[in-house]
Amino acid sequence: MLEFLSHISLSSLLQQILVGLSRTTILFIVASGLSLVLGVLRIPNLAHGSFYMIGAFLTYSVAAAVGGKAGFWVALAAAPLGVALISLVMERGLFCHLYDREHLMLLLFTFSFTLVFGDIVKIIWGSDFRSISTPAVFQGSLAVFGLPLPRYNVFLLVIGPLVALGLWVLTQKTKIGKIARAAAVDREMVGAVGINVSLVFSAVFVIGCFLAGLGGALVAPTQNITQGMDHSIIMEAFLIVIVGGLGNIWGALLGALIFGLTDAIGILLWPQFAIVFPYAVVVTILMIRPKGLLKSTW
């Protein structure tokens, strides 16, 4: 292990931190959607990872169909919408009938969707290797501290805070945001005041899944789009949400930062066990503060 440390300079550490931060963006976007759904609807949506994966695959298809320079941008707009649509159908058609069941049932029901979507993706897109190129404007890399940082990662670094800001505005400043927050705390009261709680749930669910799809679309150029994406992201997203505090958007950001940074730095310091660092940090935090770092809505 010591041999690695001798090669680490401040610049490579800083550069690795930037890489970690750009990965944080994706984690945050996905986790925030999960947190929303968990906070307001009280549903641990295991299918969230599937929506992320579908977002990535849709991005691939739309980008390939449209082609050329605009392909990715069109896909970036269309794919999350497509995912949102699928989630709406899923919610209205099946989910809303189960809201009065126990949590375990809901959890397993979302898991059944993970199973179904996993194979449907395989049926529609096949199991071959799929990848899309980074959009032309982001190809190449910038020299940051003397080491290459892909331009696309810089793009992600900018998008992350923008999405966070947008979500903050949505939940704090808009009417629907306020209703959703109220419903998270006391759904009966909200219903008593005459608001259709069921519709609120629907809207929140769709927004949450939209975010998952957005995460998938953004991640598509950076890695190969394949089955298994759903499994790898969902556990990370869940841990981030719990660490941050259920239903808390800033908590999701904090959790994503912790996760992304410990992972990236871990790769620099101890690559073999890098995967262990984020889990170890999460476990430690949860043992000290089981309800998460920031206030949760439960």
Add this chain to the structure above:
Amino acid sequence: MPDIKFNVKRVLWLMGIGLLFLFLPRFLPRFYVYLTALILLTGLLATSLNLVLGFGGMYQFHHALFYGIGAYSLALMLTKSVLPAWTGFVVAPLVSAGMGYVIGLICVRLSKLYFGMLQISLGSLVWAIVFRWYSFTGGDDGIHGIPLPKMLSASHGAYYFTLVVTAISLFLMYRIVHSPFGRTFQAIRDNPERCEAIGIHVRQHQLAGEVIAGFFAGVAGTLFVTVEASVFPDLMFWTLSLEILIMCLLGGWFTFFGPMLGAAIMVTLRTFVGIYTEYWTLILGIVLMLLIFFMPDGVLGKILKSRAQATEARG
């Protein structure tokens, strides 16, 4: 949950089933004997989960952890240590029980979803370590060709061993569920606040339940090594934990034998559906959806319920 009355009919039933299992290898081809052994140990695993899930009402989301730990403990002892094989079989479930204790200690402070999620994160941490410690645990490759004692690798030796161990374990678990401890445990599931109020140490009972469930999951893990002579990190991955949950649900988690039935259905479906189509997960997902909508009490639960209703109707 109806008590089993000690009557002649039941005893004959049990003996009949026992004889059936005993003579199975004589008339079934090898593959089906292997499959039966797999069903038995998976059923044992599911039943051990149901101890805390159905009878304890605890959200045990990462039960596979104890299973995997038991399997890996035995595998590592058989391949890396010079101790006689039989010590491994005894030590492995104890390691799982120990892990149950540690995890329980950390998690039982919380309830419901938090309990489950913390367990998943702890379990994932252990999984991550096993997954990446290539030099010790074989990492992603797993450990294969594990040397088993001659008696177990002889034809059908593994099957009989699994049969005996499963039968004994089921018997023990049955007794535990119907003991005063078991009744208290179920009372805690139904109304924890009331139990606290009358002086029962809820957390301690739950911790004890974790240890016992972990122990039997570890036993199931050792049986896995016996039947397959291999271990892989997937044995403690969260998707397996959910599959075991599904087995309990499928069979009926308010009954004792429900999980075994659920395990039998899952393993059989998985094997045979997997031969004809590669979309086994899709089928499982749909089955699960239908189950939740139409049969939340599970197969056995539904059967028992309809029989109870029939006897009521007959009055």
Add this chain to the structure above:
Amino acid sequence: MKKSFWMVVCGMLFISLTAAPLIAADPIKVGIVDCYTGPPSTYTNDVRDAFKLATDKINAKGGVLGRKIEFTTRDSKFKVDLGLSAAKELIMREKVNLLMGTINSAEALAISDLCKTEKIPLLVTFSKSDAITGEKGHRYVFSMNENTSMAGKAAAVALSKKPYTRYWIGGDDYEYGHAIADGVWQNLKKLKPGVELLGQTWWKVGESDFTPYITAMLSAKPDAVIIATGGKNCVPFLKAAETTEFNKRVPFYMHTATELSTLQPLGLDAPEGVLGTSNYFFYYPETPENKEFVKEFQQAFGRPPKVGALYGYITAAFIAKAYEKAGTIDTEKFIDALEGMTVDSPVGKLTIRPYDHQVMLPMYMGVTQKAPGYDFLIASDIVTISGEDAMPSIEEIKKARGQ
């Protein structure tokens, strides 16, 4: 009375159905366990397709010993446990005569172990760990492709001629990754004792984002990097290399980097200047055998053959010829016949070395490059190393097996 009548009818039906196959000559059943999901499928589809092409030809001519060769596939999804259960099911339920597969080296080793116990021959296609025929080799396992020792030797020959002395190794943390890294490094040290290993980075199989690993490796400033990726990560890694311009900043070597299976999925996005070893190109050597093979494959499947096709094709050839020579479907006689057997192939005559059951494939070293007329990269500056030269010596095998 009615009940017993039906029971008799059912019984007769049952007997006739089970007896029927005994009357016709049983086909030779081959079970293929492999990964047909995700990135590895670019490699494995060709194995299966070429095997089908070859066995169809053989069956059309009357089969082997009057029997047809039939095969059935199982998808192991690159997971060892799935592959192992599939192998068990094929042996115990389908009662195959032979097993074939798989691309995952760890899986191949596990199945090889099973085959040793069950005494069913395993013909390994694509898995390259030298442990398969080396340290863990036995009577019932044969390798139909090159192994990490051979690739390592070939790579070391090329790398030793370059001016690089400070190396970094990055690879997949599983059997194959470690085996290929060892194969290259041990041989390189022998040929050029002055080389220095600065450090190693191991990531998991199926790693989704290589960016942090690439930046970590670059920060060490090595002269060159040995990339030890396997079926699942080769293509994704090359993509990441291109995106991060890894190939422009430091030269690196990857086994199979010059192969069409690896380069085709990336099209013109693949990185140039990557050193690679491989076993087959449809465009080289331009011998009549190769051209004929390419034409047949192209006609049957609408695409040029990749290295997997070579493996699938020669496996079928070996199976057919060995059974013919043995004159019976008895397993032990089949194995005896297969040892030392030679067949014709698109890359020339190929022989299975009797001692370790390893086919002696020639290796080609090359560099990736864009070329006019192709929408994927091809290998340039190709150097050939013959099978015999690339093989590890029998003494080395003996040592590995502890004999």
